Amino acid sequence: MKEKVESFLQSKLSQFVLRSEPINTNILTFSIKSEGVVPVIKALKEDSELKFDFLNDLTAIDWLGKKNPRFEVCYLLKSPSNKHFRIMLKAAIEDGEGIHSITSLFKGANWPEREIFDLFGIEFINHPYMDRIILPDNFQGHPLRKDFPLEGFGQDYLISDLLHIHQEE
């Protein structure tokens, strides 16, 4: 299965696949260009043999000071018809850049993408509703970035309307 996926990507989508140094992991990993996310995942999903039609996870990593560009968006795909074989696709993007949404391919990518936007500040292009999902709507900053202080910047602005208690009567 590993060779099949490798040869498929090299023969049909080689313009999007980047050469990357080997990573010590038990999961087959490919680095892809950020503009190639939608065509690569679409091809892997719709190929009649590979059939990576299950999105296991969608998350992001902040490699502040360790890698350039700074962020990596990770797509964990599974192929239920091939003994649940899994691959990981990584797309590196710089701070402030957007990446194309895959909600057109996987409806389930909607909330994970909003979560990534909430916690990392990575914007997804063509997403149906790009807004915060977990944190309060008026929250400032993106707390899973490595340069966000753990205690926050002083979060009292979030409940400033509650901090003055009035007594009735």
Next chain:
Amino acid sequence: MGLTDILQKPGETLGDMAQVANLDAMVNWGQSYSLWPYPFATACCGIEFMGTACSDNDIARFGAERPSFSPRQADMILVLGTITYKMAPVLREIYDQLSEPKYVVSVGACASSGGMFDTYGVVQGIDRFLPVDIYIPGCPPRPEAIMDALIKLQEKVKTQGLEARRSEIKRKIEEINERNRPLIVR
């Protein structure tokens, strides 16, 4: 010995059928044994409250057997667990809906001080925006600690009059407002 003389001595038993008391003491006594709790459980302290309410420890022995899941029918709110900044307006709304007289019990380290969660999302103690009557230490506290707090609260309800209660709440609210004034960022 007339009626006025008898009323001077509240608590005195007349025969074995009648006892003298003033109305305030009667009302407070009744209130102290029917403190219906509203469990605002957001974390593991809520599990500990379940243990307190169940038969091993049985909070019903002190008259607090009915966990009320409507704030309008509750006398005390037990804040059991971590309160985040997103949850704070909800808690405040529920506190406002409680019917008077209302008492706030802050159960556990998280509700009292934020506990170990000194992070961007957690309010560092509900006394930032609620007048708390009793704090319970522990992470989570044992059922005995929760019952101890209940007994202390009963003592308070029994002995504290309505006027003293009002002035205490007023003082606490003034303290909260005073403490928070310089902390507001924007």
